[in-house]
Amino acid sequence: MKTLEYPSLQEKIIQILPRNLKVTIIPKKGFLKKYALLGVEVGSNDIHFEWQGQEHHVPLGIAHFLEHLLFEREEGNAFTLFSSQTASTNAYTSHTQTAYLFSCTGYYFENLKLLLDFVLQPYFPSQIVEKEKGVISEEIKMEEDNPSWKCYTNLLQGLFINHPVREEIAGTQESIREISQEVLNLFYQAFYQPSLMNLILVGDIHEKETEEFLSSFLEQKEWNQTETPKRIRPNEPAQVASPRKTYSMDIKVPYFLLGYKYIPSISVSLKERLKQQTALNLALDLLFSKRTEFYKKIYNAGLILPGFSYSHMGEKEYEYTIIGGETFKPQELEEALRNQILAAQQKGFEKRDFEILKRKTLGSFLMSLDSVGFVANQFLDFAPWDFHPFDYPALLDSITLSDVQEAIQLLKEESSSVSIISS
Known part of the structure; x- marks a missing residue:
């Protein structure tokens, strides 16, 4: 024990x-x-x-x-x-x-x-x-x-x-x-x-x-108890299969998602990648959370509905970021999202906004520790990474504004794709 x-x-x-x-x-x-x-x-x-x-x-x-x-x-x-x-x-x-x-x-x-x-x-x-x-x-x-x-x-x-x-x-x-x-x-x-x-x-x-x-x-x-299987994977290039996929369904409101793919280098350690993923999640919050002026702007302009969301999925073999939701104006929303990301990549983020977000993120994490389901799922999710979620506050504290600005550079136009469902 x-x-x-x-x-x-x-x-x-x-x-x-x-x-x-x-x-x-x-x-x-x-x-x-x-x-x-x-x-x-x-x-x-x-x-x-x-x-x-x-x-x-x-x-x-x-x-x-x-x-x-x-x-x-x-x-x-x-x-x-x-x-x-x-x-x-x-x-x-x-x-x-x-x-x-x-x-x-x-x-x-x-x-x-x-x-x-x-x-x-x-x-x-x-x-x-x-x-x-x-x-x-x-x-x-x-x-x-x-x-x-x-x-x-x-x-x-x-x-x-x-x-x-x-x-x-x-x-x-x-x-x-x-x-x-x-x-x-x-x-x-x-x-x-x-x-x-x-x-x-x-x-x-x-x-x-x-x-x-x-x-x-x-x-x-x-x-x-036998030998563990060796997983066989095909080579996955950095480029995407298709920059745009459209599909028709009998729906009242079109559905739109913008995605970015990232194939990590084997030379980057798991610890470094977890820090990078955490920094990218902070960057996404700085860009798209409901507290931002950008969110209010696109919501008031009718580009998004309340279900708008964003997330980053990090697995050992690949990572991807997804942004979007229901929208009556998918083309305008795509342009607004891409421009927002590009502006952040060129100009960076405000230090004050970054420091406030880190404190709020830590507070939200600490409150979540009262949920037995949240704690169990966090430990299971991070088990393959040899990381204990109770180390998250230290990981969060170690992230600098420079880390966040570097992380947002991972969202590259040439590694992006759009999916639209419309009637």
Whole structure:
């Protein structure tokens, strides 16, 4: 057991390693809610890999399909079982991660056992696999009819040429038909092993009891421990696949997204990249937050609606920035956004605005530490980066105005793409 103390935050992290499962406990004394999040470092990007001396290509959407399937148990659906133990549960698949979670105020160990049971002991007979194809087929149809999601996925296809991030997380109607019991077993055995898992536990949790429970419980399991798969990725150039993608749907308000792609150099350390990403997020806030004069200007001019947003996604293999939302004037909004970015790249930011934003960002982060869900998800998101979110205040403090001005230079015109959905 390893303990890391953060006196200034009145927080601590306890790390244990029962049977090679990486477990992080964040005790929150006096909190009623407990939150458990089991993450597996596999996502929709992982469709080509080498494992046990063989190269494998698996169908698009298999990680998401498996996530759905693991909730099916011989004794009933896991959602129902969690509900009977007064817990709420969910799961999600991203491009790089699959996560299973529950929150509860009671029956903590019973719910933790159930979580580990259904993830570590898969149950997918062929009839369940075939039934799930129909469920996911309907989900794909719903996504195709969602203009905001369609605009987002079209943007990724415009930004990326070869990388599988450009593909749908749920796959396609054609790819899910190719998924079989055999390929699911192969995928599960390759990726669902302790070296690729992180269990995050947050709440009023006694670490000794939890360690004893996990050690005893896992000793009884047939634990999948083999060599980890080697992920195979195509080369992704710096240029974009298409500078503009348009699509027609029966909608009243057009949807617009402007995106910028960035392929990081392997010579830049993970620590340096996290600092760069944090600086870029600050730059985006300085440019587009509701507090800015620019936001008020484009809102009053009718270029944006209340759902306007912006974000930066940083993964180890790629990064991208997205800005936009619903708008009746996509061309005018695009021009305004590009001009705002260009002006910042040429003139920089005001130091006073930067210092105020840093204080507000820190305050918002500190307030969020009262949310067990926020804390758990932050620890899971940063686990592959070997970074503890409680180190975020120090990271934020280290960022200078010069760092922010350098970060905004990453948004290059030649690495940008636009996605528009209109009627």
